[in-house]
Amino acid sequence: MTYLFEDDSHAALRASAKRFAEAHIAPHARAWEEAGLFPRELYSKLAEAGLHGASYPEAHGGGGGDLGHGLVIAEELILAGKSVGTVVGLGSHGIALPPILAAGTAAQRARFVPRVVSGELIAALAITEPGAGSDVAGLRTTARRDGEHYVVDGTKTFITSGTRADLVTVAVRTGGPGHAGVSMLVVERGTPGFTVGKKLDKMGWWASDTAELVFEGCRVPASNLIGDENLGFLLIMQNFATERIFLAGNCVAIAELAYREARAYVRSREAFGKPLAAFQVVRHKLADMASRIAAARALTGEVVTRHLRGEPVPALAAMAKNTATDMCSFVCDQAVQLFGGAGYMRESVVERLYRDARLYPIGGGTREIMNEIICKVEGY
16 A cells, blocks of 8 residues: 555655565574664665665655655665664654754755765764653753853663764753743764763664664854754754654554555465465454544654644644554554464564564553644644
């Protein structure tokens, strides 16, 4: 199935992404998952295939596409590559670069964006802290102005691509308490006082590196401030809306892969002298899985369409994320059930997808926060 907003340009990118994943990801997916990392050169290979920057402006080295193009590329990479962690790691620039594109200076965009889009540099976003996750306005990492620099102190955690990012878009406190005192800075690898605290081990997404980042008297050039001082919270909220749409799309792709794996398995596996698919209870499970995937795809497609029209979509994006994450958890659980004991084994793709799916009701804003957003927009 495809999204209703798709045209020939999306179809071409789907085909290209599928070829890339089959050649460069699928043969190594399990090994990279077990190793907890994929080769750095995969970024440049993806860029050479015209996929890494397909949704970025041509003026900055991209393909001139939009969120919808990025969504279908990620879907095909997941479906054909069968490693969610790899795709998530490759896509960390999708949340790191938008603030720079939205509010950065011409010099900042020229300096950072093309080198990330080309695969030369790896970019990450750092918002979450040990004591501030969903409560973004409560972040405590400080950035004190000192002449032509900001002195940054604090710790960030759960940062995707954090162990090897060359530049990190960091949320900092430059003003008083609350959302009005938040700004965003680009901190580059090698800046004195900026270190990777440790690599973090996760339940899922094993092939993507996740880190704790530490800033101790880190002197960042004031020219790396994104937009105006103390106006970073708005950039973060704008970024969250598109991130949540993308996460919903990820869930649709993961569930579709789990469904395909389960469907193939029940057709080939026999019990009591006939294929599992011959049993009504099994067919009905597949029907429920397919129906929920179709519903989540339809809602995700609608929010993408409205976003591309320029409509405000914070509530609809939250609805899509919650709907897609609930659906994905259900489908992956049912896929493991249909596989039986084989679904509990590490060599099974559905075992990995079951673990990968658990992050989505948490990342990018928890399910509970999504409901709060919906309540506020709907006025109840």
